[in-house]
Amino acid sequence: MMSTGAVELSSPPPAQLPGDGGEAMLRMSFLDHLQEMRSRIVKMVLGLLAAGMISLTFVNQLWRLIASPAVEALTSLGIRPPTLKAITPMEQFNVIWVKLPFLCALFIASPWVVYQIWAFISPGLYKRERRYAAPFILCSAGLFIMGGAFAYFVAFRFTLTFLLGIGVGNYVDPMVSIGEYFDLFVNVTLGVALVFEMPVVIFFLTLLRVVSPAFLVKHSRYAILGIFVVAAIVTPTPDAFNMLLFALPMCLLFYVGLFAGYILVLKREGRRFPWNKVLMIGGIAMVALGVVLYFAAMHYKLHPVSHWPLLMR
Numbered sequence: 001m002m003s004t005g006a007v008e009l010s011s012p013p014p015a016q017l018p019g020d021g022g023e024a025m026l027r028m029s030f031l032d033h034l035q036e037m038r039s040r041i042v043k044m045v046l047g048l049l050a051a052g053m054i055s056l057t058f059v060n061q062l063w064r065l066i067a068s069p070a071v072e073a074l075t076s077l078g079i080r081p082p083t084l085k086a087i088t089p090m091e092q093f094n095v096i097w098v099k100l101p102f103l104c105a106l107f108i109a110s111p112w113v114v115y116q117i118w119a120f121i122s123p124g125l126y127k128r129e130r131r132y133a134a135p136f137i138l139c140s141a142g143l144f145i146m147g148g149a150f151a152y153f154v155a156f157r158f159t160l161t162f163l164l165g166i167g168v169g170n171y172v173d174p175m176v177s178i179g180e181y182f183d184l185f186v187n188v189t190l191g192v193a194l195v196f197e198m199p200v201v202i203f204f205l206t207l208l209r210v211v212s213p214a215f216l217v218k219h220s221r222y223a224i225l226g227i228f229v230v231a232a233i234v235t236p237t238p239d240a241f242n243m244l245l246f247a248l249p250m251c252l253l254f255y256v257g258l259f260a261g262y263i264l265v266l267k268r269e270g271r272r273f274p275w276n277k278v279l280m281i282g283g284i285a286m287v288a289l290g291v292v293l294y295f296a297a298m299h300y301k302l303h304p305v306s307h308w309p310l311l312m313r
Helices: 030-056 059-076 091-108 110-124 127-165 178-195 198-207 213-218 220-234 240-268 275-299
Strands: 016-018 024-026
Touching (some): 030 059, 030 091, 059 178, 091 110, 127 198, 127 240, 178 240, 220 240
Antiparallel strands (some): 016 024
16 A cells, blocks of 8 residues: 655765675766766866975976076087077076976876875775775876986987087087977976886786786787887977887886785785795895906996086096
């Protein structure tokens, strides 16, 4: 017999998908996903705007930092005065006061942006996998910043010196536009910074069971080939030295990500990695390498300097 009273309608609770070991993960509707994505994107943009406003207060100091590789390269080539040229009236404003703060905001707000990405995808993970939130955020943002630092201190400086040195002494006097210089700086810096995310991508794909360390090891030769192809595309110079300067760190990062994925698989299977033995062997190898470098430096009469390559005659 049906009741004649008012019936209160309420939406059903979010459904739970069963997981391994009795765990569950949240199932969201398509509209819920869109609403969550919109919320996270808005928060990312607000974080970038706040970081951009902070960058604007130090814009002159930041520009001197960005321009110093060009000044050093031009000085080493004997170009006087070692300055960048503004071709159009608005060029320096667009670069220094618009593009530069946005570029700095990407690095300053990178932990916040990575956190928003993790917060969006975490409902689709099991409870035990959500514990990787802090390592994921720290490693992703840290590798992004490290990639930018590597590009600034090593890759970009070698590339710029090589490019500006072409034709010098053969009736060619380089005149560097501030806009072209900054575009090259952004391409190299962001390209290398994104490449440094490779270990995180490999670990995350292993976490989602898209790939496995065994699969990556079996097809590592194709991965190495792809890395050299990407390095050849990213490198703005045609010489092999600069391509190796990009490719070798990428290969190292590939194996770092593979190792992290292997640790994850061992943990899933209830096995432990022999850290003590590996650390002991690695320590012995580092000491042996240090001894070899010391005697090599003594033999070739090298001394440490404050700039790359850190050792000179």
